[in-house]
Amino acid sequence: MESPLDKYLRTHSEAQDQALEWLVKQTHIRTNYPQMLSGPVQGALLTMLAKLIKPQRVLEIGCFTGYSTICLAYGLPEGGHIDTLEVNDELEDLITEGFSRAGVQDRITLRIGDAKETIKSLAGPYDLVFIDADKREYCDYYELLKPILHSGSLILADDILWDGKVYQDTVPTDAQTQGIVKFNDRVAADPAVEKVLLPLRHGLYLIRVK
Numbered sequence: 001m002e003s004p005l006d007k008y009l010r011t012h013s014e015a016q017d018q019a020l021e022w023l024v025k026q027t028h029i030r031t032n033y034p035q036m037l038s039g040p041v042q043g044a045l046l047t048m049l050a051k052l053i054k055p056q057r058v059l060e061i062g063c064f065t066g067y068s069t070i071c072l073a074y075g076l077p078e079g080g081h082i083d084t085l086e087v088n089d090e091l092e093d094l095i096t097e098g099f100s101r102a103g104v105q106d107r108i109t110l111r112i113g114d115a116k117e118t119i120k121s122l123a124g125p126y127d128l129v130f131i132d133a134d135k136r137e138y139c140d141y142y143e144l145l146k147p148i149l150h151s152g153s154l155i156l157a158d159d160i161l162w163d164g165k166v167y168q169d170t171v172p173t174d175a176q177t178q179g180i181v182k183f184n185d186r187v188a189a190d191p192a193v194e195k196v197l198l199p200l201r202h203g204l205y206l207i208r209v210k
């Protein structure tokens with residue numbers, strides 16, 4: 001159920017196009033976790049940031065059905081390319097159909113497999129990285145990314161407020177919450193990056209390599 005705030009944000013941001021609407025519908029029909037979709041407001045932000053940053057190379061960790069990938073692709077400059085990583089091979093058909101319907105299939109390489117292994121095989125450098133996979137592994141991704149980033153690279157990390165669990169008086173001890181807590185603390189203490197934490201949706205960390 002969309003909250004009044006979410007509705008207000010959505011109706012005052014860029015609207016989803018038909019390809020994204022189709023993908024949202026299919027994600028609800030064909031997967032068990034449609035709530036993992038970035039959604040229209042965060043999607044519009046991803047497109048906007050890509051247009052502002054003009055990245056030639058983008059890495060996405062956690063493609064799911066490709067909603068955020070398409071939004072990033074809409075903002076790419078001429079010649080820009082996205083590598084998107086996804087461990088669940090059952091999603092491949094839906095992902096590739098969505099990319100085709102959105103007309104962005106030529107700008108994206110889908111790499112099926114465990115991101116922790118795939119990242120090690122990537123040459124880089126990447127200008128923009130969107131982290132949105134397993135919350136327990138955010139610190140692992142952060143360390144693995146370092147060799148393939150450059151000064152000025154921007155990392156966007158999603159879900160870093162985790163429904164407010166990370167700032168409760170008593171922080172839950174489950175592995176996902178603790179994974180996010182450790183990641184946020186590591187980023188906050190890292191002198192090699194500039195950072196700003198935004199409360200958009202479930203929390204988005206903007207992290208720029210110095």
Ligand SMILES: C[S@@+](CC[C@H](N)C(=O)[O-])C[C@H]1O[C@@H](n2cnc3c(N)ncnc32)[C@H](O)[C@@H]1O
Pocket residue numbers: 036037038039061062063064065066067068069085086087088113114115116132133134137
């Ligand atoms: C929150 S969803 C991504 C949502 C997507 N970015 C969007 O906005 O529509 C997280 C995805 O990460 C994938 N994932 C989890 N652990 C992974 C790993 N180690 N390597 C690659 N993908 C992983 C899951 O299968 C899931 O599809």
